Amino acid sequence: MIERPITRALISVSDKTGLIDFARALSTRGVALVSTGGTARALGEAGLPVQDVSALTGFPEMMDGRVKTLHPKVHGGLLAIRGDAEHAAAMESHDIAPIDLLVVNLYPFEAALARNASFDDMVENIDVGGPAMIRGASKNHAFVTVVVEPADYGAVLVEMDQNGGATTPALRRRLAAKAFSRTAAYDAAIGTWLSAEAGEATPAFRTLGGGLAQSLRYGENPHQSAAFYRTAESRAGVATAVQLQGKELSYNNINDTDAAYELAAEFDAGRAAACVIVKHANPCGVAEAPSLAEAYEKALACDPVSAFGGIVALNRTLDAEAARKIVEIFTEVIIAPEADEEARAIVAAKKNLRLLVAGALPDPRAPGLAIRTVAGGFLVQSRDASVADDLKLKVVTRRAPSERELADMRFAFRVAKHVKSNAIVYARNLATVGIGAGQMSRVDSARIAARKAEDAARAAGLAEPLTRGSAVASDAFFPFADGLDAAIEAGATAVIQPGGSMRDAEVIARADQAGLAMAFTGVRHFRH
Known part of the structure; x- marks a missing residue:
């Protein structure tokens, strides 16, 4: 491949950011412009000389613009191999002129998806001619430069100025790779949407696509490369959040912040303020209270040691009172739907502390996909959209739980959904008081959670741990009574678990013997 002078460009864009300036720069460099529909009108209104694609092909745009560029005079100009005698003869015979630069960005399908457009509107936002031209130009990148987003306009002009109006093979190859990836991501969004519309839970082909949101310094560890990509899903959270201040987010920050905010969304902001503190993707303190400041204090009390350097997620607008308390210890990230001006000013005093506002809470009941890679493939499952408030509990012991115990049971089970299995969560007065996560044995999780509660009690100068009189939640059934025994030893008086064990x-019987109240949910919350 060699440098190829650009003498003729076809421009057809839905995103007209920077369009006029770029097209004018091309025109002043002697590049002939060909364009379509609204793009051609915009260029003409700006006083730029432009040939409408209809004049090029000899056919008008038809069928509401569905057919305009699917023509040999377009695709022949893009796909012809320069210097090939047979191709040159075909071009001359059919009056096909070469196209050296293709500038196309696609119909805004992802934007239509984000605004929950109607089915018919979604279909009309599926681009056909654009991807076809992009793929043709990208295949022929030995001779054709292809641009699919305004961010690359500047690079093309710089190379033209440095190379006598030509682009280099290196740039063309890089842009072609981006172009193929763009059409792949675009088709992935369409395929995922249409499969869902068709009720296909396990389509024959599953594609993943996203746009680069951020290149990261490294992954979980410094020797791992990493990047953050946004998909077409419009779910509120770390991907949609605006970072108001603080250091650049790391791979681990993003992962932990997502975990924290998804749990915060389980708590109805209209009912109470909620605070979640996460460390290494596991909650180490969660609480509900009348105010965010109170919720934070209760959450922090569960495990103040682990909370150091953690992520704080809130279900309401961050206010000054809560901000003052949160900044008292080292915190990596705060995420909330919004933050008031006074709270922003307080957080600003901690210049490295990242403050994110997501605009809304994600809907814990909304359908979606959870994806994990394995060697040679990936696993896909539906998002765990079961919410504790919706569960019909079945009391299985002689004693029924009191109203206070019932509230704590639902609270604890809500948190257990977001704790790595095997998960045990003790809760009292709508706050976690002990969390055991990620153990190979459920009894070990119960004992670790109780021990953490004892440590927290000592740190707070309490006579006994708050697991005394608590409710305990298990993310899956107790396979043996020994896990329940550990909870009894910790002082729990009520238990919530899925049930379903052969034992x-x-x-x-053990719960009845100890005078506990126990309820089954019939729903398991494994989180591996």
């Missing part, structure tokens, strides 16, 4: 009767 349920044994576990229920």
